Amino acid sequence: MIIVKIGGGSTINIEGVIKDIAEIKEEVIIIHGANALRDELAEKLGRPKKVVTSVSGYSSVFSDESAIDVMMMAYAGLRNKRIVELCQRSGINAVGLTGLDGRLVQGKRNAGIRVREGGKTRILHDFSGKPQSINTGLLKLLLGNDYVPVISVPIADENGVAINSENDDIVGVLQEAMAADTIVQLIEAPGFLDDPDDESTLVREMSGDELARREEQVQGRMKRKMLALKKLLVKTGCQVIIADGRRENPLMDALNHIGTVIK
Amino acid sequence: MIIVKIGGGSTINIEGVIKDIAEIKEEVIIIHGANALRDELAEKLGRPKKVVTSVSGYSSVFSDESAIDVMMMAYAGLRNKRIVELCQRSGINAVGLTGLDGRLVQGKRNAGIRVREGGKTRILHDFSGKPQSINTGLLKLLLGNDYVPVISVPIADENGVAINSENDDIVGVLQEAMAADTIVQLIEAPGFLDDPDDESTLVREMSGDELARREEQVQGRMKRKMLALKKLLVKTGCQVIIADGRRENPLMDALNHIGTVIK
Secondary structure, three states: OOOEEOOOOOOOOOHHHHHHHHHHOEEEEEEOOOHHHHHHHHHHOOOOOOOOOOOOOOOOEEEEEEHHHHHHHHHHHHHHHHHHHHHHHOOOOEEEEEOOOHEEEEEEEEEEEEEEEEEEEEEEEEOEEEEEEEEEHHHHHHOOOOOEEEEEEOEEOOOEEEEEOOHHHHHHHHHHHOOOOEEEEEOOOOOOEEEOOOOOEEEEEEEHHHHHHHHOOOOOHHHHOOOOOHHHHHOOOEEEEEEEEEOHHHHHHHHOOEEEOOO | EEEEEHHHHHHOOHHHHHHHHHOOOEEEEEEEEHHHHOOOOOHOOOOOOOOEEEEOEEEEEEEOHHHHHHHHHHHHHHHHHHHHHHHHHHHOEEEEEEEOOOHHHHEEOOOOEEEEEEEEEEEEEEEEEEEEOOHHHHHHHHHHOEEEEEEEOOEEEEOOEEEOOEEEEHHHHHHHHHOEEEEEEEEEOOOOOOOOOHHHHHEEEEEEEHHHHHHHHHHHHHHHHHHHHHHHHHHHHHHHEEEEOOOOOOOHHOOOOOOEEEE
């Protein structure tokens, strides 16, 4: 089983990804972002995204009720359904689901984000949390009947409330629950870059140890992604390929190891 | 089986409907609108809804690609997922689906809408069509595993392309495919009114013959609804209750025949 994570950047060649999925024989689960779409919509609606940085240095989106509304529109609405449509047009019998649907992805609400404000530490509460378990029964029901799940945030908290969560964390929980052997992450870069500003510095292979070392180097959202990857590799030892989602055949090229292969 | 159609008006008490659904024992399929939300979003995004009236007198939304985008955000995104969330919070294991997902609702694209413009008849092409069949396999798979389907537009055309369709028509095809014995339509009025401007003129019971007669009287969207209802009754003889979605217990009251009962 391959988990294909389609990044939420605006230049990802989604049509190309779906065409590639139509060609491969292995079981596939799609999980997608929509952050460019979300940011654009939030801006148009006059509700710009709020980003906060915790005292431990991880930055995250602050998700109030209005931010969850925008997320539902951009992720679960427009992006998810346009991907399902592309699948259906390519002969892939896709079913789009958020973590709320059948409590597919059940999480734990964050206690709060500790931030520094005006020299003081404050705790901010929002609708966000960490994924903890997958309704594998529902996924297997669909996969067993030849449906391809297309998954998006929000996920459900302990009480069924819609919360935001990092896609990289969801991928980790999903991989463990479904025992996928390959994860392909399609992003707006050729893979993991030694120098983020120089695409020629692609790192073609990375061991788990190197990943841990590099986590120290990076900042912001990439730090969070590296942390999620590290957890994934420690737990399972599956193959992760970070590859360029902007190419003509993003998934085929990724499966041919054009990108960063982490084992 | 009961099909509960939740209207898309802004004053419908959705929380009340979901609480009622949590109380009843019968199998339920939810189908919902979101027109107030869609109109509000379209306005905010500077893409106001276009309504055209065909030469035969039926008015309908003109759905270009941008209108389908807005529909996906409002119906499949925000409204569908907030309803699924309310269900999950009330212990109902809901799964939200559009007609695209697993080609749940397969339709036929409209050839075009014949309109009069500047004294001439023109044909306008858009992304809209009529539902024709239901993927009963997917619905039964979910219902058989105790999931409650929450259905929304868009639906899929012959090629898997997202198209808009009238919810009343979808309800008709759904009823026939699933052999539901009761349809409850929750709207922003006490039921069918003899005088649309006077809520005291509620028609408590209506026969199929009377429905046909009244179809002649009404205009615009209500005409379309009456036509869909007529088709439904002619084909199946199931019970239709049109009731007030703004009440504290909208579904319970409807099932107790507070509204218009059509047999």
